[in-house]
Amino acid sequence: MLKSYEYTEQSYSGMHLQDYLLRDKEIDIAKRFSEKYGHRGTWTENCPVCGRHAGKYFFTKWKVDYLYCKECASIYASCDHGLVKRYQKEEELLDLRRSSVFQEEITKRRMERWKEFLEWMQIRAFRFLGRNKGLAIADIGNRYRDYVKLIRESELCGAYRLVDSILEGMDGLDTGTENMEKGQADLVFYFDRMQQETALKERLSGISEWLGKSGLLVLETRAGSGFDILTLKEHNRKIYPYEHVVLPSVRGLVHLLEENNFRVLEITTPGVMDVHYVMEAKNLLDDSGLFVKFLMEADDSVLQEFQRFLQKNGMSSFVRVIAAKEN
Numbered sequence: 243m244l245k246s247y248e249y250t251e252q253s254y255s256g257m258h259l260q261d262y263l264l265r266d267k268e269i270d271i272a273k274r275f276s277e278k279y280g281h282r283g284t285w286t287e288n289c290p291v292c293g294r295h296a297g298k299y300f301f302t303k304w305k306v307d308y309l310y311c312k313e314c315a316s317i318y319a320s321c322d323h324g325l326v327k328r329y330q331k332e333e334e335l336l337d338l339r340r341s342s343v344f345q346e347e348i349t350k351r352r353m354e355r356w357k358e359f360l361e362w363m364q365i366r367a368f369r370f371l372g373r374n375k376g377l378a379i380a381d382i383g384n385r386y387r388d389y390v391k392l393i394r395e396s397e398l399c400g401a402y403r404l405v406d407s408i409l410e411g412m413d414g415l416d417t418g419t420e421n422m423e424k425g426q427a428d429l430v431f432y433f434d435r436m437q438q439e440t441a442l443k444e445r446l447s448g449i450s451e452w453l454g455k456s457g458l459l460v461l462e463t464r465a466g467s468g469f470d471i472l473t474l475k476e477h478n479r480k481i482y483p484y485e486h487v488v489l490p491s492v493r494g495l496v497h498l499l500e501e502n503n504f505r506v507l508e509i510t511t512p513g514v515m516d517v518h519y520v521m522e523a524k525n526l527l528d529d530s531g532l533f534v535k536f537l538m539e540a541d542d543s544v545l546q547e548f549q550r551f552l553q554k555n556g557m558s559s560f561v562r563v564i565a566a567k568e569n
Contacts, residue, residue, distance in 0.1 A: 264344050269482060271335045273304055276483040280305030281322050290442055291316040291494040293501075301475040306483035308476075310466075314494030317466035319487045323440040329484040330438065336408055339385055349388040356389050360396050363460065366564055367398065367429065370458055370507055376400030377428040378421075380452040383407055383435035387415060393431070394418065401426070405452070427452045429460060436463040437486045446502040453567045459504060461563045465511065467491035468559020469552050470519040473534055477526040480519060492556045495563065504565040510553075513560030517549045 289297055289311035297309030300317060307320040329335070338344055367374040378401040384390055385408045394402045394416065402418035409415055430452050439445050449459060464471070464481070466489030471478055481489070490498060496506050517538075524538045537548065552558045 264338070264347050267338055268335070268485075269479065271332065271338070272329070272482050272485050275329050275332060276304035276306055279322075279325050281307075281320060281325065287320075289314060289316055289494075290318055290440075290488050291490045291498050303476040303481075304483050311491075311494065314497060315467050315491035316494040317471065317489040317491075319483055321440075321484060321487055326438070326440050326484055326487055339408060340412065345387050348386050352386070353388070353392075356392055360392065360398060363429075364398055366460075366508070367458075370564065370566070371428060371456065374398060378426050378454070379403070379429045379431060380405055380422065380427040381407075381431045382449065382452075384431065384433065385409055387412070390415065398429075403427070403452075424451045426454050427457050428454060429458050431460050433462045434464075436461065436490070437488055439488060442488065442498060443502055446499070446504070450503065450567050455569060457567065458507070459499075459563070459565045459567070461495075461565065463495070463561060464489055465492055465495070465559050465561040467493070467557065468511070468513065468516060468561075469557050470516040471559045473520050473527070473531065474523050477523045478519060479523070490561075492561055495561060499563070499565050503568045505568050506563060506565045508564040509556070509561065511556050511558035511561050512553060513558030514549060514553075515560075516552055516558050517545050521545075 288295060289309075292311060292314040294313040295311070297311045297316075297318065300308045300310040302308070308317055309320055310317055364374040367377060371377070375397050377398055379393060379399050380403045381390065381393060382405045384393075384404060387409055390404060390407075390409065393399055401421040403422040404410060404415075404418060430449050432449060436442070436445075453459065464486065466472075471481055471489060474481075492509065492511065496509065499506055520534060521538050524535055527535055537544075540548075549558075
């Protein structure tokens with residue numbers, strides 16, 4: 243398994259927040275749902291990532307307890323599985339995410355990152371498949387219209403299939419349903435959806451069905467072993483109930499994939515926002531976080547070097563994995 247890291251320079255003192263009005267609307271919907279239904283579990287279920295033991299209490303947010311697995315260091319919410327599915331079908335939330343204003347804002351904020359990923363993927367596809375043009379791609383759960391379009395129009399893509407997406411059925415969106423069947427994908431993209439799953443083994447089994455004999459799973463998710471998540475706990479605005487149900491650690495994620503017949507080829511934590519998220523909420527840290535408070539007062543060069551350290555050592559809260567199906 244290849245471990246690698248990438249780094250993007252950022253000026254933390256000069257970083258300005260973009261228009262997060264729409265993101266705040268997402269969070270408000272989730273908060274109202276969570277506070278209406280809540281769920282304080284009995285903590286008897288085994289960790290959904292490693293399956294070994296029940297976790298111990300870690301923090302509570304909006305009436306939902308989050309647990310920490312002592313075996314694999316993953317974090318997960320003690321949520322009712324039926325309520326998770328109900329939240330995902332909330333019409334107010336779906337209408338917001340499908341709206342043109344929301345989609346346009348996401349595109350404005352993420353287009354450069356999407357382009358960088360596809361360039362990165364061309365290199366990896368050539369490394370692991372020996373080719374990087376005209377590949378068959380199954381895209382699971384993608385909910386960003388312009389990202390779908392960008393993938394479809396890239397040199398990387400030949401055949402394309404959008405699977406289990408809130409975008410399916412939207413006017414003018416070519417989901418490629420006629421182009422590919424299960425067992426034919428060279429690449430399966432599975433981005434930012436694992437954290438919302440209540441049945442990880444079943445999902446991985448479904449992903450395996452899409453992959454061809456030499457196909458690759460490319461997975462991105464939030465990692466519970468990341469610096470900002472472990473530091474901020476319930477004060478992390480980016481992590482909240484029903485949207486973030488499972489936050490696997492890097493170690494736990496590797497274990498989960500290997501236990502479900504995948505071989506991890508490369509793993510990296512290329513996140514660049516961990517330090518920024520902690521800086522946003524540093525005044526909410528209690529006295530146990532004095533060192534982190536002190537660190538957040540450092541100049542940009544120190545903060546950038548610390549972010550580099552997190553990336554290099556697998557401690558960012560954003561993890562990307564390339565894995566092959568074991569035959």
